[in-house]
Amino acid sequence: MENHSIWELSAKQDKITEKKLEKTTEVLIIGGGITGMTTAYFLMNSKKPITVIDKSRIGMGVTVKTTAKLNYLQGDIYQKLEKNFDKKTSKLYFDSQVEAIDLVNKIVAKEKIDCDLEKCDSFIFTKEKKGISKIDKEKEILEGWDMKVGTVENLPIHFPIEYGIVTKDTYTFHPLKYINGLKKVLEKKIDIFENVMALEIIPKNDYFSVKTNRGIIDAKYVVVACHYPFFIIPGWIPIKTYIKREYVNASQYNHEGKNFTAISIDSTLHSIRFYKDYIIYGSNQHRLTNKIEYQDNYQQSQSDFKRLFSKEPEYTWMNQDIMSNDDLPLIGMIDKKHPNLLVATAFNAWGMTNGTIAGKVLSDMILEKENRYLKLFNPMRMNKTNIVNSLIGAMHYSKVYFQTTVKKNPVFYNDHVYIIKINGKYYGVYYDYYGKKHIVDHKCPHMKCNLVFNDEEKTWDCPCHGSRFDIDGNVIEGPANYSIHVTFEEN
Ligand SMILES: Cc1cc2nc3c(=O)[nH]c(=O)nc-3n(C[C@H](O)[C@H](O)[C@H](O)COP(=O)(O)OP(=O)(O)OC[C@H]3O[C@@H](n4cnc5c(N)ncnc54)[C@H](O)[C@@H]3O)c2cc1C
16 A cells, blocks of 8 residues: 555656755745645746745655645535625635636646546435435535535445435546656746745845745745645634644545546545546544544545445545635735735635636736736625634634643653653654664644644644644645754753
């Protein structure tokens, strides 16, 4: 069984260079996932000097671990938006998702990107009687916008459901092939640097100085497309968002050539799509907590996969996305004092469409073009749902913040982890399979939350905002952008 996503093997990447990097550019895009690369794409012919940096490899962040459904049918989103906002907002969000699908189609056709883009039907369904009314409500809303919606009691493969609806004109693709296709086009026109980590954004008079691990980059505009912005202020993103993790398994499966996507609207997630001979199944989604329950979820998702599809998973991975408190992404300006600092985040697990539309919105802002979604996604918005959910989130995080289990006089075993306290500070100690000791700071550098050891992947994970570190403390995933490596020897 491979412990990485199905997409990672199939697309070749270039070698990373390690040169020092000091430069001035007009637009600096931090992050080369679907959001950053799409923003660069819409700017590449503007004659403005554009630079993209990524702390690791282009496309190898959350985008390479997605299930890559290109879809406007997103669970019960439209009724949620009607409730949180109003009918107009819900429709505008729908339009943005349809437009994003159209943009990807146009880019793929124009640039001749071979990324297995395929049109298919999509289903949302419930496995519970109480979910029927929600499905019907979503149907009613979509039909109100002249969409053709069918009802079903079965999916095209054997997978028991109670009730569902089906729509057309949705797509699936290979996310890494798509990003690599964009990269090939972009490389001819703009600068792309991998292995460059942005550490700090320092506002100057009419530009920004961005400190990176390889030097300083000065830019008039900075687009923060690094999934989760690494700073807290401006924008206060941590209080407007929370993280959900999901487990994905894939295996060869005889689906008789039927291609479709399906996702449940129940509290238990079931997400299905196909890629060539493979079925890709996402499940066991949960909000991050300081309990190590996700380790059980990993195993649970694998045994569910075996039970449902009578197959051992060939690929198994987990991924996390940022959820906004009011169900709309945060895209645009985050600080009136610095209108050229732009962000795109909180795609609510629909970043293929939202990362694409973010690219269009942000590039239009930089090119001073009108865009009808500016207000919809405005990251500075405040509303009742946002405030109530921020308070719930704060209560949740405060528990995580103060809880640490300290092992007194521990006996150290191989492949075990301990929290120890030395001179009032907590450290995480992991003894690997060979008895080698790996010691890290137990607090996340982002907002000082206590870390949790993820026994499945042997990583230290932040239960508040999703940062992840390897056993030696190197950052795997942000928002943290500093390591938790420590060098001292305890007695
Ligand atoms: C299990 C799962 C399934 C999903 N399935 C779907 C789906 O079917 N359809 C859909 O629409 N969406 C889906 N999503 C959501 C979607 O995958 C994400 O929203 C999207 O990939 C986010 O793209 P991004 O470009 O914002 O982030 P990323 O792809 O993570 O790109 C950000 C980049 O920034 C870089 N970076 C980070 N910090 C720094 C720094 N300090 N300096 C420099 N670079 C930095 C990273 O290395 C990374 O490459 C899914 C999410 C999950 C969790």
